[in-house]
Amino acid sequence: MADVPPTPTPLRRPVTRAAVPLAIAAVTVSLLVAPTASAAPARTAPATNPVAALAPAAVSSAAAEARVARLLPSRLRNRALGSLVGLHVADAGTGRAIYGSRSTQPLMPASTMKIVTATTALMTLGPNARFVTRTVVGSGPQNLVLVGGGDPRLSSADLRRLATRTARAWRATAATGAVRVTLDDTLFPAPSAAPGWGSTYQPGVVSPVRSLNRDGRHTWDNADDAARYFVARLNRAGLKATYRGRAAADPGATALASVRSQQLKVDIRWMLKMSDNDVAEILFRQVALATGQPATWAGASRAAVTVLESLGIATDGLVLVDGSGASRRARLTPYALTEVLRLSVTGEHPELDPIYADGGLPVAGVDGTLTTRLGRYNTAPSRCAAGRVMAKTGTLTGVISLAGVAQGADGRPKVFAVLVNRQPSSVAKLTTRRAVDGLAATVTGCW
Secondary structure, three states: OOEOOOOOOOOOOOOOOOOOOOOOOOOOOOEEEOOOOOOOOOOOOOOEOOOOOOOOOOOOHHHHHHHHHHHHHHHHOOHHHOOOEEEEEEEOOOOOEEEEEOOOOOEOOHHHHHHHHHHHHHHHHOOOEEEEEEEEEOOOOOEEEEEOOOOOOOOHHHHHHHHHHHHHHHHHOOOOOOEEEEEEOOOOOOOOOOOOOOOOOOOOOOOOOOOOOOOOOOOOOHHHHHHHHHHHHHHHOOOOEEEEEEOOOOOOOOEEEEEEOOOHHHHHHHHHHHOOHHHHHHHHHHHHHHOOOOOOHHHHHHHHHHHHHHOOOOOOOOEOOOOOOOOOOOEEOHHHHHHHHHHHHOOOOHHHOOOOOOOOOOEOOOOHHHOHHHOOOOOOOHHHHOOOEEEEEEEEOOEEEEEEEEEOOOOOEEEEEEEEOOOOOOOOHHHHHHHHHHHHHHHHOOO
C-alpha cells in the first residue's frame, strides 16, 4: 500500500542548511557518509505521495486550542487508558503548550523511542549516509574475508551482487585453487540483550545485534547465516569456496569488492512505518560509532543523550537504554517526545525531513502500523482523523503509546505524545489503542 502523508501546513520555512552539530568521527572505513544523487536500490520503503490540501482553517488557533484543552481531561478518564497516562500537546511551530497531564513524568515509551533513534541517526550521520559491506584479501594467499558494515537492511540480493563482484575481482588477481572465506563482524561487539529486554525477546522480537544480517532474519547467529549464504553464492559464481568461521580482517587488507546500502533516509522511513526493531538497534550503534563512542549499550546511550542535548532537548529523567524502545527500563517524557518531534516539523533541521516532511511517520488509517487493517482510525470516534494524523505507535505488555503530528482545526500542525503505562489487562489492547486514537482525533478538532 502506498504511503499517503497529509500535506504539511505551510509552517516550514526555507532555511540555510546548518552544519550537523556533532562531528562524524572517522572510526571505521565501513561507514561511508556522502551526499549522492543516485537512485536508491530496489529495496525501498513504500513510496510517499502527498494528499490533497486540507480545507482552510475554520476557526482561530485560540478557539481550536481552547476546545482541545477543554475536551482532553474528560477523555483521558476513559477506563481503557488505565490509571497511568502521560499526555502532552503543543503547537508544532512555537512549542506553546496546549494541554498536558503528567507531561514531565518519565514513562515507558515502547516503540515511540524510534522517533528519538531516527532523530539522532539523521542528525549524526545525515540522511544520505550509506553503509558498506565488503570483501577483502585475508592473511593467506587463498583467504578471503567478508566484512560486515552494519547495513541495517542488507538483503540477500545485496549479497548476491557482492558475491558476483568478488568472484570477478578474485579471478582478476589470477589466483587459483579453493578460496577460504572467513567472517569479520567485529564492527559491533558480541551481541547481548539490552537491560530491560524480556528473556523471550531474542531472536523473535529483536535479533541479536550484529554488523551483518540479511533480510532482517531472526536467527541467533544472523551474521553466520549471512556469511554462509554469501559463500554459497560465491560457489554459484564459479569460485570453489569454503566457509571457515570468524576471523578479523587486517586493517590494511586489500579490498576486492563492496556493496553500499540504500540511503539512510530510506531506512528511517521503513523503521518508522513498520516499527522495525532490528533497524533501530543497528542505527543505535552506528550513532555511537559516529560520535566516537563504543558500539555498546552504554556507549550508544551516551551518544544518543549527547545528540539530543546538542539539539537543545533537556534529557533530565530520560533513560535511553536501546534504540527500539523494547526495553522496559527505557524512559521518555511526553514533553520530551513532543520537543523531539518539533525538530522535524519546523524546518530548522532539514536533515530530519525523512521523519515528517517526507512522510516517514505512519499515516492514520492509511499505512504502516496505523492501517485500518490493524483496526486503527476505522471506527468512531477516530475515523474522522484518518489522513490527518502522522504518528509512531508503541506496544509492550501494559504499555500503549502514540506520538506524532496532528493537523489542527486551525490549520496548524500540533505535536502530541500519549504514553499509557498501565493498560488494563482486562481491556483488549485494540480497545486501548482506539482510545488513544480518539485523543489524537481530539487534537485535530474533528471529534
